[in-house]
Amino acid sequence: MLKIDRRIIFLVIGLCTLLPLLYPVGLPIKISSEVRGVYNHIESLPERSVLFMSLDFDPASKPELHPQAIALLRHAFRKNLRVVTMTLWVSGTGLADQIVTQVAKEMGKENGKDYVFLGWSPGNTAVIINLGQNLYNTFPSDYGGKPTKGLPVLDGVQSLKDVTYMVSLGAGNPGVEAWYVFGKDKYKFEMGGGCTGVMAPGLYPLLRSGQINGLIGGLRGAAEYESLIDQKGKAVAGMDAQSATHVAIIVLVIICNLFYFSMRRAAQQHSQVGS
Amino acid sequence: MKRETLHVRWGGRGELFACVLLSVLVHVGLSVPASAQSTLPAPVEVQVIDTPNDGGASLTVLWAPSGSDSPDARYQILLGNGGAIDPASLKVIAEFPADTRFVKDVKSAWWTREAEKTWHQYVIRSGKDAEIQDGTAYTVAVALLKREDRAMSSLVQATPAPNWFNWNQLNNLILALSFGGIVFYAISHARRNEIFLRRIPGLDAVDEAIGRSTELGKPILYLTGAHDMSDPSTIAAAVILGRVAKRTAAYETELMVPHRDPITMAVCQEITKQAYMEAGKPDLFKEDSNFFITSDQFSYTAAVDGIMLRKKPAANFFMGSYFAESLLLTETGASTGAIQIAGTDSDHQLPFFVTTCDYTLIGEELYAASAYLSKEPVQIGTLRGQDIGKAVILSAIVIGTVLATIGAVTGAQWPSLFLDFFKDVK
Amino acid sequence: MIFLRRQLPLLITMITGLLFAGQYYVPHPASEQLLTSATKWLQIVGGFALVLGVTSLFHQHAAKIRRKEEGWGYSLVLYAGMLGTIAVGLWANGKESLEGAATAFGWVYSYMLVPLQGTMFAILAFFIASAAYRSFRARSREAAVLLIAAVIVMMGRVPLGEYLIPLSGDVSQWILNVLNASVRRAILIGVSLGAVALSFKIIFGVERSYLGGGKE
Numbered sequence: 001m002l003k004i005d006r007r008i009i010f011l012v013i014g015l016c017t018l019l020p021l022l023y024p025v026g027l028p029i030k031i032s033s034e035v036r037g038v039y040n041h042i043e044s045l046p047e048r049s050v051l052f053m054s055l056d057f058d059p060a061s062k063p064e065l066h067p068q069a070i071a072l073l074r075h076a077f078r079k080n081l082r083v084v085t086m087t088l089w090v091s092g093t094g095l096a097d098q099i100v101t102q103v104a105k106e107m108g109k110e111n112g113k114d115y116v117f118l119g120w121s122p123g124n125t126a127v128i129i130n131l132g133q134n135l136y137n138t139f140p141s142d143y144g145g146k147p148t149k150g151l152p153v154l155d156g157v158q159s160l161k162d163v164t165y166m167v168s169l170g171a172g173n174p175g176v177e178a179w180y181v182f183g184k185d186k187y188k189f190e191m192g193g194g195c196t197g198v199m200a201p202g203l204y205p206l207l208r209s210g211q212i213n214g215l216i217g218g219l220r221g222a223a224e225y226e227s228l229i230d231q232k233g234k235a236v237a238g239m240d241a242q243s244a245t246h247v248a249i250i251v252l253v254i255i256c257n258l259f260y261f262s263m264r265r266a267a268q269q270h271s272q273v274g275s
Numbered sequence: 276m277k278r279e280t281l282h283v284r285w286g287g288r289g290e291l292f293a294c295v296l297l298s299v300l301v302h303v304g305l306s307v308p309a310s311a312q313s314t315l316p317a318p319v320e321v322q323v324i325d326t327p328n329d330g331g332a333s334l335t336v337l338w339a340p341s342g343s344d345s346p347d348a349r350y351q352i353l354l355g356n357g358g359a360i361d362p363a364s365l366k367v368i369a370e371f372p373a374d375t376r377f378v379k380d381v382k383s384a385w386w387t388r389e390a391e392k393t394w395h396q397y398v399i400r401s402g403k404d405a406e407i408q409d410g411t412a413y414t415v416a417v418a419l420l421k422r423e424d425r426a427m428s429s430l431v432q433a434t435p436a437p438n439w440f441n442w443n444q445l446n447n448l449i450l451a452l453s454f455g456g457i458v459f460y461a462i463s464h465a466r467r468n469e470i471f472l473r474r475i476p477g478l479d480a481v482d483e484a485i486g487r488s489t490e491l492g493k494p495i496l497y498l499t500g501a502h503d504m505s506d507p508s509t510i511a512a513a514v515i516l517g518r519v520a521k522r523t524a525a526y527e528t529e530l531m532v533p534h535r536d537p538i539t540m541a542v543c544q545e546i547t548k549q550a551y552m553e554a555g556k557p558d559l560f561k562e563d564s565n566f567f568i569t570s571d572q573f574s575y576t577a578a579v580d581g582i583m584l585r586k587k588p589a590a591n592f593f594m595g596s597y598f599a600e601s602l603l604l605t606e607t608g609a610s611t612g613a614i615q616i617a618g619t620d621s622d623h624q625l626p627f628f629v630t631t632c633d634y635t636l637i638g639e640e641l642y643a644a645s646a647y648l649s650k651e652p653v654q655i656g657t658l659r660g661q662d663i664g665k666a667v668i669l670s671a672i673v674i675g676t677v678l679a680t681i682g683a684v685t686g687a688q689w690p691s692l693f694l695d696f697f698k699d700v701k
Numbered sequence: 702m703i704f705l706r707r708q709l710p711l712l713i714t715m716i717t718g719l720l721f722a723g724q725y726y727v728p729h730p731a732s733e734q735l736l737t738s739a740t741k742w743l744q745i746v747g748g749f750a751l752v753l754g755v756t757s758l759f760h761q762h763a764a765k766i767r768r769k770e771e772g773w774g775y776s777l778v779l780y781a782g783m784l785g786t787i788a789v790g791l792w793a794n795g796k797e798s799l800e801g802a803a804t805a806f807g808w809v810y811s812y813m814l815v816p817l818q819g820t821m822f823a824i825l826a827f828f829i830a831s832a833a834y835r836s837f838r839a840r841s842r843e844a845a846v847l848l849i850a851a852v853i854v855m856m857g858r859v860p861l862g863e864y865l866i867p868l869s870g871d872v873s874q875w876i877l878n879v880l881n882a883s884v885r886r887a888i889l890i891g892v893s894l895g896a897v898a899l900s901f902k903i904i905f906g907v908e909r910s911y912l913g914g915g916k917e
Contacts, residue, residue, distance in 0.1 A: 006610070009834055010827045017826070027860035030870050060573045060599075060818035091571055091818075094797035094810045122748065126740030133737045158401070172572065172598035173501065188382075197858075198599055198825075202623030204882040205889060220858055243861030249830050250852050253837045257848070260838045330728040437729045444726050451722075454894070455901045462907065504911070507896035510903070514910045537754030538747075542911060566761045567754035573821035585772055599825060606828040609835075620892040622885050630836035638888040642895035645910070653907055657898050664894045 009252060016248040020240035029239060034207055035224040037214025038192040039075070041165060047080040049164035050157055052189075054179060055096040056088045061171035061196050062095065067222035067235035068169050068194045069099045075229045077107035077114070082153045084163070086118040086139070088127060088174045093120045097143055111144070113152045119143035124174045125182045132160045132187040160187040169194035169216075176203055180211055194221065316341055317426035318350070318395075318417040323433040326398055327387060331409040331437030334399040337378070337390045338417050338428065344395075348373035348421040352397050354405050357412030357434075362427055365416055368404045369397060373419065384443045385695060409435050458660030465656030472655055477616055477634030478647050484590035484614040485522045493589035494529035495519070496582065498604070499543060500595020500619070501572065503536040507642070508620045512594035513543055514645040515618070519592065520550035524559055532565040533582065535575050540567045576600040580607040593617040593632070594641065597624045605631035618644055711906045718904035785809075850876055 042051065053072065057065040076083050083104075087096040100117045109115050118139040121127045130138040135157060136149050148154060156162060166189050168179040176193035184191045190213060195203055197218025206212045216225055219242055222235035318338045326333035336352060350373050353365035379392040390396070399415070401407045412434045418427040464470075488495050497519060499512040516532065523530045530547070534540035544565045551560035568578045580603065583591070591608040593601070593615070601617075601624040608615050609631050617628040618636030628635045636644055639661065646654030675694060682690035721739065724732050762776035789805040797807030839845035856862030857873025902908035 004834065006831045009831045013827050013830045027864055029860050030863055032874065058572070058818060059815035060822040062815065062819055063822070091814065094807065095815070097797065123740060123744040126743055129740050130737055133733050137737075161400075173596070196599065199623050201877055201881050202621075202885060204877055205886045208878060208882045239860050243859040245826060245830070246855045246859045247861060249833050250855055252830060252834045253848065253852070256834045256837065257839055260840075328728060330730050330733060437731075439727055439729050441726055441728045448726055451897065454897060458898050458901055459905075507899045510899060510908075510911050511895075514908070517910050534754075537750040537752075537757070540757060541750075541753055545912070546910070563757075563761055563764070567757040569758075570754070573818050577821055581772075581775070599822065602825060602828050602832060603821065606832050609832075620888075620895070622888045622892070625888075627832070630832050639891040639895035642892075642899055653902070657902060661891075661894045661898050664898075665891065668890055668894075 012248055012252070013245055016244040017241045020244045021237070024237060025240050026236075027240065027243065029220075029223050029227050029236065031224050031228060032221075034215040034217070035221050035228070037207075038072075038167065038194075038216055039214070039225060039228045041190065041192060041213055042072075042075055042079060042081070045079060045081060045164055049081050050162065051076045051081045051083050052160070052163040052166040053083060053085045054088060054166070054168045054170075055085060055092060055099065056168055056175045056179075057095075057171035057196075058089050058091040059095055063234075063238070064196045064219050064222065065169050065171055065194065066095070066099065067219065067233055067238075068216050068225065069096075070103055070233060071222060071225040071229055071231070071235070072167060072169070072194070072216075073100065073103040074107065074231055075225070077103065077109050078229070080114075081164075082155075083109075083115040084118065084153065084157070085115065087120050088124055088178075089171075090120050090122075093143070112142075112146060116148070116151055116153045117143045118148070125178050128160075128174070128179060128182040129186070132183060135159050160189055163189050165190050165192070167192045167194065170199075171196050172199070175199075176212065176215075177206070180206060184211070192216075197221075315343060315348075315419050315421055315424040315426040318419055318428040321415075321417050321428040321431050322390070323413075323415040323431040324389060325433060325435045325438075327389065328383075328438055328441040328443050331435055332401055332407045334407065334413060334415065334433050334435050335389065336395075336397045336399065336415055336417060338395050340377075340393050340395060341373075341419065343419060343421060344373040345421075346372050346374050348419060350376070350395065350397075351418040351420060352399065353416045353418060353427070354399060355414040355430075357414060357432060359414040360430065362416060362430065365414065365430075366404065367418075368399065370420075371397075373421075384446065386445070387442045407435055409437055411435075454660070454664050457663050458657055461658075461660035461663065462653050462656030465652040465659060470652075470655050470659055472647060472650075472658070475636065475640055475643065475647050477618065477636045477640070478644055480614070480616055480634045481519060481592075481648070482522065484592075484616060485519070485526055485528060487614055488523075488589035489526040489528045491589045494531050494586055495523055495590045495592070496579075496586075496588040496608075496613075497530060497532045497592040498579065498594065499532065499534065499539055500593075501535055501598055501600070502596045504538050504542055506596060508594075508596045509536075509539055511641050511645060512618070513539070513546055515592075515594055515641075515648065516543055517546045517550050518645070518648040520547045521554045524551040524554035524556040527556070527559060530564050531582065531586070531588065533575070533579055534565060534567050535570050535572075537567050540565050572598065572600055573603075576603045579604055583607050583611050583613070587611050588613055590614045590616070593619070593628065594636075594644075595619065596621045597628075602627040602631065608632075707909075707912065710912055711909065715904055715906060718900070722904070850880075 045051070053069070055065070055069055073083065083100075085096065085100050087093055097117055097119075100115060104111065104115050119142065121138055123130070127138060135154065139148050141147050142151070160166070160183055166179065166183065168176045168191070170176045170179070170193065176195055179193075180191065183189070192214040193203060193206070193212045194216035195218070197220065200215065200217030200221070203212070203215055203217075207215045216222060219235050219238050223239045226232050226236050318341065320339040322337045324335050324337070326335040349370055351367050352369040353362070354368045355365035359365060376395050376397050377392065378388060378390050378394045378396045381396055399405065399407060407413070412432050414430050414432050416428050416430050418425055485495060497516055499516065500509055502509045504510065504513070520530055532543055532547070534543065544562065547565055548560050551557050568575050582588075584607065588611075591605075591613045593604060594617070597604075597619055598621065601619075601621070605615055605617065605628060615632040616634045616636075617632040618641040619625065619628060620638055620641055622638065625635065625637060643658050646658050678690040678693050681687065682694070721736070724736055762779055765773045765776045786806075786809055789809055793799070793804035793806035795806070796804055797810050798804060803811065837848055837851065839848050853869055854873040854876055856866055857869040857871075863870040899908065903911070
């Protein structure tokens with residue numbers, strides 16, 4: 001039993017994901033301090049402040065980071081902030097555009113006045129450095145081809161130094177860490193982050209030392225944010241599935257250990273009998 | 276840093292008069308009250324300086340705290356052209372509660388502080404209300420407001436300028452140079468003396484893995500990670516590849532190195548070629564043993580998983596930086612029964628490597644690997660330098676923790692003096 | 702030749718390494734301008750490097766098809782996929798949508814790339830479960846501690862866990878914030894020192910094996 005067919009495990013996990021999505025339970029979600037950190041900071045910003053969001057993920061991380069981006073944008077638009085968005089991941093450009101356009105349309109926001117999607121520029125971390133020097137040189141036009149100079153949403157913004165708050169939703173490199181090292185550390189702006197669940201424990205040192213003031217980790221973080229803004233979406237719906245899979249993995253680990261100990265005991269008894 | 280009050284060049288008689296008048300006002304320390312009936316004390320000892328340690332286009336205003344610094348009072352910062360002498364011509368560019376904006380709130384090192392911690396500080400930068408240009412003089416004043424009363428400070432002039440050194444980062448420079456010095460000293464020490472190097476089981480297994488591949492007649496798969504050549508972990512992975520390639524050349528085992536970055540591929544091709552030459556088997560070297568797949572994370576993962584399932588390599592090496600693809604790679608590798616050796620500084624992926632690989636080099640063990648494999652004094656000396664660096668950091672952590680604990684338990688103030696010192700020397 | 706292959710790259714590494722290490726300490730606009738120019742050069746060189754990569758890819762798969770190696774059909778799929786995507790990308794001028802309507806390139810992106818990448822990422826959940834089943838065994842006391850911590854964190858990170866064991870949320874938060882963060886910091890300190898030492902060695906030409914192995 002210790003070497004169980006992997007397909008049985010896959011089947012269990014598949015069912016644990018599928019069934020709660022079909023029959024949701026809706027368990028209450030407790031808000032963590034790290035998610036509240038991002039929420040509270042955005043809540044404290046005056047109207048028309050500039051929120052800079054970098055959606056640094058591709059479709060692979062969509063299930064976790066898409067709900068985070070949606071919740072953050074809804075919050076920002078509701079607070080009437082000016083939202084400047086971009087991506088450092090070329091394969092995430094289309095996705096980021098879809099997210100921003102969808103939420104802006106839903107909230108009745110105007111492109112160029114209330115928000116702008118700058119698109120993608122090659123160079124990874126070099127783009128961050130260039131943005132810290134001059135935003136208009138890095139992105140002379142937005143994703144739609146409109147010149148960025150003169151856009152009302154960028155009024156008073158020359159570079160990253162003029163940004164009120166920055167949030168990087170990153171699924172890897174470049175992501176939250178790159179934005180801290182090449183952005184915040186150099187150009188001094190307040191910063192929060194969002195990442196996949198797997199990456200979250202790795203970013204706790206940044207959080208604890210105050211290098212970022214909040215962290216939205218994985219689907220759980222997105223669900224917490226949706227609860228905070230009181231607009232429950234895909235993340236809250238997915239939490240039941242995540243609950244079930246976590247419990248399934250725990251049960252599997254317990255079963256595996258029970259087999260392991262029973263086999264070990266049997267082997268010990270066998271060796272005692274043999275000697 | 277450029278500091279100015281009124282010592283600016285003036286042209287014309289009118290301006291000269293204005294200058295003299297303003298000088299008198301400033302140097303005598305008189306204030307220019309906005310309202311003759313004001314009972315509020317005007318902000319005193321106002322200094323306007325070019326913001327130190329910055330790229331220019333910014334001025335810093337400093338002034339002494341006042342007895343009226345209460346939440347219901349407010350400060351205003353006023354800005355005007357260099358020649359302005361009439362307070363009415365200045366424009367309010369900022370307003371904030373009087374019990375905010377202190378020097379202590381500004382994140383700067385103690386050795387670059389321009390005033391006492393209790394003083395007020397406001398940094399003027401270009402924005403919607405003001406355009407600050409380097410080399411242009413500006414007149415600045417501070418006003419204190421409480422209900423109907425308003426009292427304004429003297430007018431002070433300053434000119435912003437860019438600086439050539441950021442003194443806030445002096446500690447960083449000293450620490451980096453000191454650490455560099457330690458590393459080079461340790462290298463020279465290692466050249467003269469024998470230095471003990473503890474065993475790294477993961478590296479002992481390299482030979483075993485290559486030997487097993489040779490016995491089974493199966494290839495070896497070597498990955499250099501997700502980052503490009505600018506990342507130290509990729510460089511370390513490339514260095515280890517050189518050693519591994521030398522052994523595969525000696526054992527005449529096939530080596531496959533799929534890449535995510537074209538530049539890394541080109542560098543690794545050179546390294547592999549050199550290794551085969553050093554092993555005396557240049558004819559066995561294949562140009563396409565290093566090949567590019569794609570820079571996209573999961574497309575690369577799918578391709579490598581495919582290689583693992585089709586070619587069934589007997590040994591898989593995962594060196595360098597990894598993200599979510601780590602488990603997809605190693606779990607597939609484990610299912611094919613290959614010996615798996617990982618080495619990564621991606622701490623967030625360590626749990627996956629540890630559970631699915633036979634051996635894992637954790638954190639800086641990846642950097643130590645090349646030293647262990649080569650046994651060269653340069654590499655071993657570097658390790659010794661790193662250990663000294665770690666010992667220094669460890670001592671600072673222990674001393675800081677003890678002092679902070681003493682301060683918290685006894686309520687004494689003196690530990691905070693030392694802690695402040697530590698806080699900035701980081 | 703040895704000058705071009707060894708000395709010159711080492712010289713360039715040393716000069717640029719020192720220059721840009723120094724640049725970090727100089728806030729003057731001239732220094733910032735230098736950094737901007739260098740990063741732009743990096744972007745341009747990186748763009749050309751892609752040609753190198755694509756050439757290698759084409760060569761590799763062309764050889765497979767020519768030799769009719771096992772799985773050569775996949776190489777044909779690769780050619781078709783790559784050339785097809787390039788063609789529709791050029792046709793749509795690199796845009797996924799035009800005035801709200803999806804282009805052919807947008808269709809490839811939304812209905813091929815998105816689900817395929819999503820599938821790859823989703824496999825992670827299955828692999829985590831299978832790896833956990835195979836590896837999470839309390840073989841020793843240390844392994845038992847890890848196992849218990851893992852179970853608490855897994856319970857504490859989902860609503861069902863917190864519902865069943867209310868304390869698990871706070872305990873898992875403590876594990877992540879205190880134990881996990883401190884251990885990761887320790888690893889980070891080690892990694893950073895290693896990275897700085899390696900950088901020094903590269904700048905001063907002490908470490909040169911990345912240029913193609915061997916000593917002279």
